[in-house]
Amino acid sequence: MKDKGSPARRITLLDIALLTAIAAGTAYMAYRAATGLNYHWRWDAVWHYLFRFDETAGTWRPGLLAEGLITTLRLSLWAGVLGTVIGTAAGLMRVSPRLLSRQLAATYVGLIRNTPPLVLIFVFYFFIGDQIMHWLGVDHFTRSLSDETRAGMSWLFGRMDRFPQFLSAVITLALIEGAYIAEIVRAGIQSVERGQWEAATALGMGRARAMRHIVLPQAMQRMLPALAGQFISIIKDSAIVSVISIEELTFQAQQIMTTTYRSFEIWTTVLVMYFVLTFACSLAVRRLEVALAGRG
Amino acid sequence: MKLFRHTATAALLCLVLLAQGCGQPPRESSTPAPSDARTSQLEEILKRGTIRVGFDTFKPWAIKDRDGNYIGFEIEVAKKLAEDMGVDVEFVPTKWSGIIPALLTGKFDIIIGGMSVTPARNLKVNFSAPYEFSGMSMVASGTLAPGRDSLEQFNTPETTIAVRLGTTAAEAAKNFLPKAKILFFDEESQTIQELLNNRAHALVASSPLPANLAAEYANRLYLPLDDDFTSEPIAFAVRKGDLDFLNWLDNWVRVTLSKGWLQNRYHYWFATSEWESLIE
Secondary structure: OHHHHHHHHOOOHHHHHHHHHHHHHHHHHHHHHHHOOOOOOOOHHHHHHHEEEEOOOOEEEEOHHHHHHHHHHHHHHHHHHHHHHHHHHHHHHHOOOOHHHHHHHHHHHHHHHOOOHHHHHHHHHHHHHHHHHHHHOHHHHHHOOOHHHHHHHHHHHOOHHHHHHHHHHHHHHHHHHHHHHHHHHHHHHHHOOHHHHHHHHHOOOOHHHHHHHHHHHHHHHHHHHHHHHHHHHHHHHHHHHHHHOOOOHHHHHHHHHHHHOOHHHHHHHHHHHHHHHHHHHHHHHHHHHHHHHHHO | OHHHHHHHHHHHHHHHHHHHHHHHHHHHHHOOOOOOOOOOHHHHHHHHOEEEEEEOOEOOOEEEOOOOOEEOHHHHHHHHHHHHHOOEEEEEEOOHHHHHHHHHOOOOOEEOOOOEOOHHHHOOOEEOOOOEEEOEEEEEEOOOOOOOOOHHHHOOOOOEEEEEOOOHHHHHHHHHOOOOEEEEEOOHHHHHHHHHOOOOOEEEEEOOHHHHHHHHOOOOEEOOOOOOOOOEEEOOEEOOOOHHHHHHHHHHHHHHHHHOHHHHHHHHHHHOOOOHHHHO
8 A cells, every 4th residue: 555655645747847837827927916017005004904903992803804704704604504494494395205395495496596696686685675674574673672682683693783684685695505505405315225215114114204313314414515515605605795785795895995996905805814714614624524434 | 297387386486576576666656655655754764763874985975994984075964964853874885886776675765975966867766956066087097098188089989988887977988988988897996997907098987086096196197187077966865755855855955055064074075185094
């Protein structure tokens, strides 16, 4: 094993040549970007948007971009939770023996997966979202809150005066992600071999019990990596709700750029922030996969 | 058979969605306030104790300072308006391209966002009396289009003009420079980048942005025209058919103009740069 494994690890001349070419290409592009664009670079302006010192309170506070990142996290978290609920329900309906359930779920998944998210967000925000908010009495609810509950809830959901917009964004994102999660759930359940079902039936289990005790535990293990990947996708997809003015990372960045005209510095910073966040999640997912594989 | 069933289900769902969508606009256009047909928006604001103001960031109309608070001419106007009404003010930042639909669907009560009165917009919303006038001006690239000094020189098929989508700058560019190629962008920072990257010959925007840009990039950009080439009335926009609210706004503008407060604040934000230290 040891001898066979080593040649693959050796760095060949070709590898060195390729690496050099890539490094040279990147350096050239960076150089062109820095000099050729006739742009006054000012990186010192960015720090203030990450962390700022609040003089009235005398403490360090997150800057505008950091606040945006926190909103992005809140948004992704709630959309992820709600999307999982919707997706699991739709996924179970997709494999249900009832025709109506299968059709309803198939229509939902088909409708969402074959329309651009941007269009869905606008349609939901301007037509459907409003009526749901009105029906739920969200606006009235947020205004009637006491100051303590307000503070507590703003820790979970962001500024309470923007709660209806936030909720609208969460529901839309959850509906979009739910359709993809539904497919993961369906594929996970269908990947469990027929023999498992048959064995369960032979033991005298009904469909529901077989699903709960035999099929789902196995399917869950197969679904987890794909589900985790979908959560990372939610973080990236959440940038799209900036079009309905949710103050998440992308929206904050655009507002700062309108004020300062420092587009390159801000976009680069935002890029790095998204990358760090999603890459950290990817690493966590990989560890999870390894742990699961080890156990299985 | 299966295909038929799928199609039928999808069609049914589309119908439900359509019914939802179609149910919305008539309700809005026939009544001033979505929640109650009888009362004026003004009553609702007083009852709620908060006026919700829709706007988008435009320098120096409404901008974020270094700490994330909104400042600018419009922000001061909105705060003064709310103070005179005796209510709190709640700012709802909204993308410019979607600001009128957002007003119509009741996301906020009023647009205070440096909005120019145009007949097309007026078909969808009601405007108050104008409280300020804004002019369009142009800033051009010194390397790509050097030494021009009239609008005619930019009105050629070879010229590319960058403007922000949905603004009156976009309309002015189309009307005054019909032969030029016009590029539309969602954000003002993108139009500026296009100009700096030599992909556009000039940028049309409301004053004082072009003058500020020409000052910041003095070696690369210049102002081809000495003065603004349009003068457009700026007014508050509210949903249609609410005469009580409009009457109050009109008279607020008259009173505040007569006291000189609006002129004073306009001068501070547009003619001085004392506030620049707040944002960078």
